[in-house]
Amino acid sequence: MSHEHHHHDHDHGHDERQASSAVVPEVQDAGSQALSEALRSSFAVVKIVMVLMVLVFIGSGFFQVGPSEKAVILRFGKPVGEGQKALLTSGLHWSFPYPIDEVVKIPISKQQTITSTIGWYFTTPEQELSGEELPAGPSLNPAIDGYVITGDRNIIHSRAILTYTVNDPVRYVFDFVSASNALQNILNNALLYTAAHYKVDDALFNDTTGFRKAVEQRVSEMADEEKLGIVVEQISDMRSIPPRQLKSVFDQVITTRENRNRVIDDAKNYANTNLNAASSTAFAITNQAEAARVEYVSSMIALATNFSAQLPYYKLNPTFFRQQQLGDVMAKAFANVQRKIFVPQRADGKPTEVRLLISDQPPQPKTSANP
């Protein structure tokens, strides 16, 4: 049965040869056999090629989605899956090859940056790096030089670099031809808008952080409003300067402002020193008064105590009491006082004349003064 089947199968494959072998003589049969062999082998090659092509066809459908991107498969132009489900995350994926499927890749978590230079004078990064910028002319040419106008109608240069990430990839890719271009214009607009609010000194010196934050907020609000599908991370770099034409006079203001601050600081220091000194003087005054009070009161109490103790003795003999007390004091005084001059009364009762040299000099050393 199996043999018959095989034979039957063989007939099907080479029915042409079978038909010819029935009519054509033996010699030709060998030639046609060779032809049939050649055909068979070339068909085998075709088969292999076709299998390979199918493999390539299937294989070409594989694609990778990186860690910082998402992808959407469009089958005949229509996203496969609805809304957020259409987003393929990182990994290996397969799709039919073009034109059946089309893979759209969208960068997402990677931070992207855009720069606004509409507020900057004409320069190139190379010139800026090498410090060989073209010297500033007397005015600003609107064709090449950018700037922004502040609320108090001053001209300043200002530029900013914004970093952002895509948070709604579908919107970012399928709602805008170029969302990053739209964002760039929003950043330009935010610089103009914020500068139009700010006074020149606030934008350049007093409130540079506030200025930057205001630009950032404006960009964020507008990006939300226009539904760009992005999240503003931050203004990563922002620089605002006065026009180069007025650099020296602006520098002068800075110097003057520093001087002013120094003068005020000096005054504050003086004030502190003065107040500290006054405070310690005041403390000393009250302290001395307090000490004097204590001393006075205690001396009076001592006197009163002494008075009470001596009164009975005094009453007994006032003269004697006086002499005795005075004698004690004088004895102590004589021992203490270094210069004592005794002038006896003249025998004739006339006054004695004594001449003294009163000197501010301290008394002579003991050895020479005391005999």
Next chain:
Amino acid sequence: MKKNLLTVIVGAVLILIFVLLLFTFQVRKSEEVVVATFMKPTRNIDQPGLYFKWPWPIQKVYRYDQRVQNFEDKYSESYTADNITLLSSVYVGWKITDASTFIQKFPGDTADSIPLAQSKLEGMLRTAKLGVMGKHALSDIVNPDPRALKFEAIEQEIEQAVQAELQGKNYGFELVFLGFKRIGLPDSVTQTVFDRMKNERGVLISQLQSSGDSEALKIKASAERQASEMIANATATARQIEGEGEAKAAETYKLLDQNPDLASFLLKIRTLPQLLNQHATMILDDRAAPFDLFTASPATNSASH
């Protein structure tokens, strides 16, 4: 038989692909397609997918991006209400809302029709800008007072003017957003502004100097006043303390009043050693006790007291 079958299959697939290519087309997401039959728009499709059509030259497919496209006009001059020449450029987001209308107004492939539409838009922007800017003073465009600033209102006015014209004339596209991209002054005016800024800086410099000096003076004067106040207060307190001391001491007076002679004597005798210190010079004659011993008799001596 087997070989024929394979050939037939391959052939059929090839023919199918060819037919599909001729008779079908894809509409990609965010795309609108207008199918024109003998150059006349007959069908428009805005849903993505695979669709059938008759092959060219019977039917032709025109594709339109439905996404928001960016455009900005030239940096051009306009006059404010207070007669100041201002340069400005606006950026817009616009999109095709009705492709079948759009194709009638701007025929041809998108490579030709989009620039046509944009130049139309540019003209409208220019007219709207001239009109709106002419109604506002410069102080509406730049102003440190947020209540007086009409920056956003001006943008909205321009946008509304253009939007109204687009709808009125039915161009098949609309504005999505509009904003200023650049605002500036003519070349020569910048120089005038520089001169003014320079003067303002000069004024600021002298203000800073004088205000610094006066501020410093104020600080010093205030400190000096405070210092003298502190000392005056301390002196007053000291007086008060002294007074308290006096009052306390006065309590002893009553006691001393019992014998004023003794009190006076004790006070004097207490003071004496303080006066007769080391540096004092004592000049004594023989009347002073106890030197009177040398001259007088005891009777005379005692009598003299």
